[in-house]
Amino acid sequence: MIGRKVAAGGFVFGIVVVSSMVLGVAAPAQAVGGLDDPYNLLSYVLDAKSSVLASPTLTANSGNTAAALSAWNANFKKIAAASVGANRAMVTTGVVPLEQAGELIPISDYPAGSIGAQVGTRLPATGWTNWAKITPGATVALTAAMLIYDQRASISQIGSSWLGIDANAAVCSNTPFSSGFLNYITGQDCSGYGFASDYVANTGMPAGWGVSGLCVPGTTTCLTITGESWAYLASSLYCVTWTGAAPVSSGGTPPTATNFTINLSWAGGFYNNGSVFLKDTNHWGAPSNGGMYGACHSEASTGLMPPNTGLVLNGGQTSAQPPITSASVRNTSTGATSAAVAGAAYDPTPNVVTRCTYTMTDGTVVSKDSSSYKENTGALPPDCPAVPAGKVVGNIATSQIGPGINYGLTNNDTTPAFRETAINQPQCLISSCVLDLKDLTSGKSCFTEADTCDGWISDPNYDSKYQCSYGGQNQVKSECYAYANVFNQAKRLAGDAYADPATGDDPGAGTSESLGTSEMGSLVRDPDTNARDCMGGSSPNASWIAAQLLKPIQCGLEWAFVPSAAATFAVGESMRHAFDERAPGQLITMISGWHFTANMGGCSRVVPYDPGAVFRHAGTGSTTLWNVCPGSTYEWLGTTSKIVVGLSFAVMVFLSVKRSIAGTVDYR
Amino acid sequence: VIVLWFFSVAAGFVQWLASLFPVLELPDQLVNLDDGFNSVFAMGDGLGAFVPWPVIGVLAAVPLTIWVGGLTIRALRALIAHLPFIGGRG
Numbered sequence: 001m002i003g004r005k006v007a008a009g010g011f012v013f014g015i016v017v018v019s020s021m022v023l024g025v026a027a028p029a030q031a032v033g034g035l036d037d038p039y040n041l042l043s044y045v046l047d048a049k050s051s052v053l054a055s056p057t058l059t060a061n062s063g064n065t066a067a068a069l070s071a072w073n074a075n076f077k078k079i080a081a082a083s084v085g086a087n088r089a090m091v092t093t094g095v096v097p098l099e100q101a102g103e104l105i106p107i108s109d110y111p112a113g114s115i116g117a118q119v120g121t122r123l124p125a126t127g128w129t130n131w132a133k134i135t136p137g138a139t140v141a142l143t144a145a146m147l148i149y150d151q152r153a154s155i156s157q158i159g160s161s162w163l164g165i166d167a168n169a170a171v172c173s174n175t176p177f178s179s180g181f182l183n184y185i186t187g188q189d190c191s192g193y194g195f196a197s198d199y200v201a202n203t204g205m206p207a208g209w210g211v212s213g214l215c216v217p218g219t220t221t222c223l224t225i226t227g228e229s230w231a232y233l234a235s236s237l238y239c240v241t242w243t244g245a246a247p248v249s250s251g252g253t254p255p256t257a258t259n260f261t262i263n264l265s266w267a268g269g270f271y272n273n274g275s276v277f278l279k280d281t282n283h284w285g286a287p288s289n290g291g292m293y294g295a296c297h298s299e300a301s302t303g304l305m306p307p308n309t310g311l312v313l314n315g316g317q318t319s320a321q322p323p324i325t326s327a328s329v330r331n332t333s334t335g336a337t338s339a340a341v342a343g344a345a346y347d348p349t350p351n352v353v354t355r356c357t358y359t360m361t362d363g364t365v366v367s368k369d370s371s372s373y374k375e376n377t378g379a380l381p382p383d384c385p386a387v388p389a390g391k392v393v394g395n396i397a398t399s400q401i402g403p404g405i406n407y408g409l410t411n412n413d414t415t416p417a418f419r420e421t422a423i424n425q426p427q428c429l430i431s432s433c434v435l436d437l438k439d440l441t442s443g444k445s446c447f448t449e450a451d452t453c454d455g456w457i458s459d460p461n462y463d464s465k466y467q468c469s470y471g472g473q474n475q476v477k478s479e480c481y482a483y484a485n486v487f488n489q490a491k492r493l494a495g496d497a498y499a500d501p502a503t504g505d506d507p508g509a510g511t512s513e514s515l516g517t518s519e520m521g522s523l524v525r526d527p528d529t530n531a532r533d534c535m536g537g538s539s540p541n542a543s544w545i546a547a548q549l550l551k552p553i554q555c556g557l558e559w560a561f562v563p564s565a566a567a568t569f570a571v572g573e574s575m576r577h578a579f580d581e582r583a584p585g586q587l588i589t590m591i592s593g594w595h596f597t598a599n600m601g602g603c604s605r606v607v608p609y610d611p612g613a614v615f616r617h618a619g620t621g622s623t624t625l626w627n628v629c630p631g632s633t634y635e636w637l638g639t640t641s642k643i644v645v646g647l648s649f650a651v652m653v654f655l656s657v658k659r660s661i662a663g664t665v666d667y668r
Numbered sequence: 669v670i671v672l673w674f675f676s677v678a679a680g681f682v683q684w685l686a687s688l689f690p691v692l693e694l695p696d697q698l699v700n701l702d703d704g705f706n707s708v709f710a711m712g713d714g715l716g717a718f719v720p721w722p723v724i725g726v727l728a729a730v731p732l733t734i735w736v737g738g739l740t741i742r743a744l745r746a747l748i749a750h751l752p753f754i755g756g757r758g
Contacts, residue, residue, distance in 0.1 A: 600713060603716060
């Protein structure tokens, strides 16, 4: 069991599968607001992604009702959660009979007797903190713990991908995969990838404006100014965002109060920025004429550092602002004013990027932008930057950036557990979080030395010759008990399984089953849950090859050629009922609904009518119309009638037949 | 999915075939035709004393059988007449 799950990481779909497992462990989607544990990173991702797709502030202006947005989010999370559920560890292991789970772990891929070959498979997990210990019979918990480790390995990919979501995107955004085999293998439910049916894309938003290449005369500072004149902003306000000057954090010199002022012009007027000025090296001052911050940038009061700093200008208007037509900048030191640069209206559905920013525990900040996308044509998950070597991510923030747009989507600190792993088990962050037994004599892993570690567990000089470690961190000897049989030639040749990881006891010989009898002989699909276990199979004694190679092939073949009972039934029903509403079906239904009952036997006829009652005006009764039954007075009448009628009919038939036959021989 | 695809094709064909027929809603008179027949026959309750129904049934089948038999013989003869190797002309 353990061996198979470890080796799953080596399978060609390993990354995807591991990511799926990440999804699996992270079942309970939670709202943003702090990561409670490592696997709630997924929740965070889901929230971020849904935020990106829904872009609450933008969509609030696009006609999407709150209910539609809410429905979108709910739908996304529901489907994501459903996808998660399908890949949960418990579901995956659910196809393993509990009584089999945790019994034996075969050293199945050891080429017995071949000196120099790698020995066994390193296990991915033992308890080194509070995770479940490997104990026979507790494999379900163990598997969950292992998947947590798998996930921890995936967390390392935080630097280059979006955890499970990246796999989701890789699968679901790729049409050939989205309904294909890879999707099937990974179990990703792609129906949640995209917009909900009731999602209304942003269209018809008021145009904003933008000015670029606006350089402060006599300086090297150039600005790109974008802004909005959206009616939803508080009246008489413009929201201006500018970029271009180097951030203070990068050693740039921020503009100061004496650097420049911005002049804006619009149809029917202009605004000379005489009352809004730079207060000090880091802050824009509050508009002295009573303007206000905050309508387009919530961080106005906490220090506005370029780039992308919001500034609210009082335009002196009392209604929705007209678009800015041009802007110029004046160097307040020299009095020189740049030429006015015409403003250009920007797309009502502007191109935006999603920016992912890591703040390391030592304060280092790295960020990366996703590819540009339009909100109404789809959304990209953030493309997060690589984590610098030796650093640990302390905070992950995402925001949507575009002309006049700077919306914070998420902002979460990583958990202490994640940081602890990143610091103490750095190997666990690069997908090689394995339990290892090291040969101190050679300095190599026993797994690369074949037979040299044989007998390690009973070696009296263990402390000086061997070291058990997990994820690069030393562990006590007992943590490596599972390897007791791996480095024991006799046990290997006998085909024994991994030892009991809790005690080191030998579970016995002959537990490795052949491929044909153990793994390939079992069904991929569990008839009860209808779930396929494409990566492990149902037998804990299956070999690595069976579990990692043949099983997926079998799974694929079954996927290709064995229709599910439900699907077959559905198709059959569709055929069976195809004619229901049509003429043939209706006719068949009609005819099959007819029930003829012709009972013309009997020898008497009694009707519920009493002629006497007509005159007496009282009573009910019945009248016998005739009675020719045996023993009755008129029995002879019936007998005679039958003879007469029968004979008459016989004569008629005789004449009819005679005529037919005579006609054929031309004799009458 | 491959086998299922063939199933789906077959199902699609059947559904297409069905779509060629009009959607029909039969009148109640036809749907309940058996009721009328049954009430007519119910009027004959007790006539068994006067009419030998089993005999009538057998006798009625005789000319029908002979007619069907003759028709079959003539149809076979017409077919055989077309077989070249026993004198037919194809």
